[in-house]
Amino acid sequence: MSTIAAFYGSKSILITGATGFLGKVLMEKLFRTSPDLKIIYVLVRPKAGQTLQQRVFQILNSKLFEKVKEICPNVHEKIRPVSADLNQHDFGISKEDMDELLSSTNIVFHCAATVRFDDPLRHAVQLNVTATQQLLSMASQMPKLEAFIHLSTAFSNCNLKHIDEVIYPCSVEPKKIIDSMEWLDDAIIDEITPKLIGDRPNTYTYTKALGEIVVQQEGANMNIAIIRPSIVGATWQEPFPGWVDNLNGPNGLIIAAGKGFLRAIKATPMAIADLIPADTVVNLTLAAGWYTAVHRPKSTLIYHCTSGNLNPCNWLKMGLQVLATFEKVPFEKAFRRPKADFTATSFTTHYWNAVSHRAPAIIYDVYLRLTGRKPRVTKLMNRLLRTISMLEYFINHSWEWSTHNTEMLMSMLSPEDQRMFNFDVRQLNWLEYIENYVVGVKKYLLKEDMAGVPEARQHLKRLRNIHYLFNIALFLIIWRLLIARWQTARNVWFFIVSFCSKFLSYFRASSTLKL
Numbered sequence: 001m002s003t004i005a006a007f008y009g010s011k012s013i014l015i016t017g018a019t020g021f022l023g024k025v026l027m028e029k030l031f032r033t034s035p036d037l038k039i040i041y042v043l044v045r046p047k048a049g050q051t052l053q054q055r056v057f058q059i060l061n062s063k064l065f066e067k068v069k070e071i072c073p074n075v076h077e078k079i080r081p082v083s084a085d086l087n088q089h090d091f092g093i094s095k096e097d098m099d100e101l102l103s104s105t106n107i108v109f110h111c112a113a114t115v116r117f118d119d120p121l122r123h124a125v126q127l128n129v130t131a132t133q134q135l136l137s138m139a140s141q142m143p144k145l146e147a148f149i150h151l152s153t154a155f156s157n158c159n160l161k162h163i164d165e166v167i168y169p170c171s172v173e174p175k176k177i178i179d180s181m182e183w184l185d186d187a188i189i190d191e192i193t194p195k196l197i198g199d200r201p202n203t204y205t206y207t208k209a210l211g212e213i214v215v216q217q218e219g220a221n222m223n224i225a226i227i228r229p230s231i232v233g234a235t236w237q238e239p240f241p242g243w244v245d246n247l248n249g250p251n252g253l254i255i256a257a258g259k260g261f262l263r264a265i266k267a268t269p270m271a272i273a274d275l276i277p278a279d280t281v282v283n284l285t286l287a288a289g290w291y292t293a294v295h296r297p298k299s300t301l302i303y304h305c306t307s308g309n310l311n312p313c314n315w316l317k318m319g320l321q322v323l324a325t326f327e328k329v330p331f332e333k334a335f336r337r338p339k340a341d342f343t344a345t346s347f348t349t350h351y352w353n354a355v356s357h358r359a360p361a362i363i364y365d366v367y368l369r370l371t372g373r374k375p376r377v378t379k380l381m382n383r384l385l386r387t388i389s390m391l392e393y394f395i396n397h398s399w400e401w402s403t404h405n406t407e408m409l410m411s412m413l414s415p416e417d418q419r420m421f422n423f424d425v426r427q428l429n430w431l432e433y434i435e436n437y438v439v440g441v442k443k444y445l446l447k448e449d450m451a452g453v454p455e456a457r458q459h460l461k462r463l464r465n466i467h468y469l470f471n472i473a474l475f476l477i478i479w480r481l482l483i484a485r486w487q488t489a490r491n492v493w494f495f496i497v498s499f500c501s502k503f504l505s506y507f508r509a510s511s512t513l514k515l
């Protein structure tokens with residue numbers, strides 16, 4: 001019997017960010033491995049015209065939860081959506097709900113965050129720092145609380161090269177930042193943002209670092225652990241390989257490359273692609289929750305959930321395998337054939353952006369306009385280039401994360417738990433994982449049927465023929481123009497023609513002699 005599964009069996013669990021990518025995988029695993037758990041409270045806000053109940057219902061009825069519904073048929077009764085907006089004071093939770101949460105909760109998993117890289121500092125601070133502080137204040141009033149697990153990111157200290165499992169100080173105290181957000185106006189905040197984030201690339205990594213300091217300061221008397229995952233990718237094994245549901249991280253770029261929009265990207269091919277599967281993160285998170293509650297370590301432990309130092313894969317290997325999978329399982333209705341390359345300098349990146357990204361988009365939009373349709377590709381391309389500019393930092397740097405706590409935790413698990421809550425990334429076969437990832441993007445994100453693969457291949461063949469025809473036509477036009485305007489081009493042309501005709505006559509003469 002799994003010790004960890006048994007531990008969660010009798011618990012009341014509170015999850016923030018349960019509607020997010022990691023939150024869903026976390027809930028799924030909890031219900032599947034501990035179907036007799038008491039209840040999971042999820043803090044959810046209504047969104048996109050859906051009530052919180054409808055949102056939770058939709059998640060429980062998704063493919064991700066198919067196994068759960070077999071193992072735990074009454075899953076609907078074990079989940080309690082609580083109306084909460086983390087941007088509001090006390091999260092806007094009603095008095096009755098708050099009383100129930102405070103009196104019943106045993107374990108808190110804090111996954112909610114804004115993960116946008118371009119969020120204004122005020123909003124990122126509100127969600128990633130102030131809301132964390134408020135949640136800790138709530139947790140401090142929970143008499144039955146056994147563990148509080150905070151999801152941070154391995155990139156919270158991406159301004160350093162070597163990162164240990166410790167909390168690093170920031171130049172300005174989080175409390176001062178929180179206070180200043182209350183009285184500074186937006187224009188001033190925008191002005192001081194670059195100074196505050198310093199050598200970090202965005203407000204996300206900066207506010208996640210502040211969030212960790214808040215956890216350390218406010219949670220001193222609680223059993224707390226911090227999980228720092230690197231780039232979270234599709235699931236590796238559970239509940240099935242390749243599950244993914246948003247455009248974050250590599251996902252959007254895989255789509256852009258597979259559909260033929262992304263043709264070149266500035267990257268350091270030998271830099272480590274520190275991806276980590278979502279189910280690995282969830283297994284470590286659950287193991288850390290158990291360890292924190294049962295073993296009560298004296299200080300807050302930080303766990304690096306990364307792959308680079310135990311089983312490294314570089315961007316070149318990853319990129320080549322992504323492209324190889326497109327050959328096997330192409331995406332439907334591609335704009336161009338998938339064929340991408342890494343560029344090394346800003347100059348070559350600008351060149352390829354102009355030639356391979358902007359120019360085809362403009363030409364296609366002209367074609368759309370001429371055929372009476374609305375041009376849309378240039379806008380899409382501009383958005384893609386903006387996204388790439390935001391992600392480039394992470395594919396052109398390498399980090400070393402130490403993983404002593406994570407390895408210690410692994411050694412504390414029984415063989416049964418090591419199997420059931422596997423976070424040993426050394427067992428990951430990258431080529432197989434990346435192939436499943438790309439297929440998962442096709443199936444679960446693009447909602448493309450595998451039955452459409454032969455037609456997708458035909459489409460790519462047509463695109464190849466169009467590409468050849470286009471190149472020949474372009475060559476002939478340019479050459480014709482050169483001959484018309486430039487004497488040297490004419491001389492070269494006559495030289496080639498006379499050389500070819502001499503060669504042909506020689507060939508003809510020698511074949512006649514042989515006869």
Ligand SMILES: CCCCCCCCCCCCCCCCCCCCCCCC(=O)SCCNC(=O)CCNC(=O)[C@H](O)C(C)(C)COP(=O)(O)OP(=O)(O)OC[C@H]1O[C@@H](n2cnc3c(N)ncnc32)[C@H](O)[C@@H]1OP(=O)(O)O
Binds near residue numbers: 342
């Ligand atoms: C030699 C071989 C070469 C081979 C090359 C082959 C290339 C193959 C690919 C290789 C992959 C390389 C991958 C590198 C990836 C590196 C990633 C590094 C990530 C570091 C992670 C740090 C880890 C973390 O801790 S945080 C989690 C990660 N967070 C993010 O990723 C957020 C990043 N995103 C943003 O900040 C923003 O989205 C931004 C700024 C990039 C873009 O903002 P913008 O306002 O322009 O767009 P959006 O409004 O966000 O969305 C546009 C559009 O998409 C729709 N959309 C967005 N999200 C979703 C969703 N979840 N589901 C469905 N649709 C979504 C959105 O609605 C918009 O659509 P509209 O119709 O226009 O409304």
Ligand SMILES: NC(=O)C1=CN([C@@H]2O[C@H](COP(=O)(O)OP(=O)(O)OC[C@H]3O[C@@H](n4cnc5c(N)ncnc54)[C@H](OP(=O)(O)O)[C@@H]3O)[C@@H](O)[C@H]2O)C=CC1
Binds near residue numbers: 044086110154
């Ligand atoms: N994905 C990744 O690559 C990585 C993620 N992480 C960390 O893991 C955690 C989970 O990330 P991930 O699942 O990918 O993120 P998602 O963006 O998928 O999910 C974010 C969650 O936070 C919730 N949320 C945001 N704002 C509010 C609000 N005002 N009130 C209530 N809920 C809110 C969202 O709810 P709603 O659905 O209503 O918007 C959603 O459930 C985060 O802390 C992130 O920093 C760390 C490293 C990498």
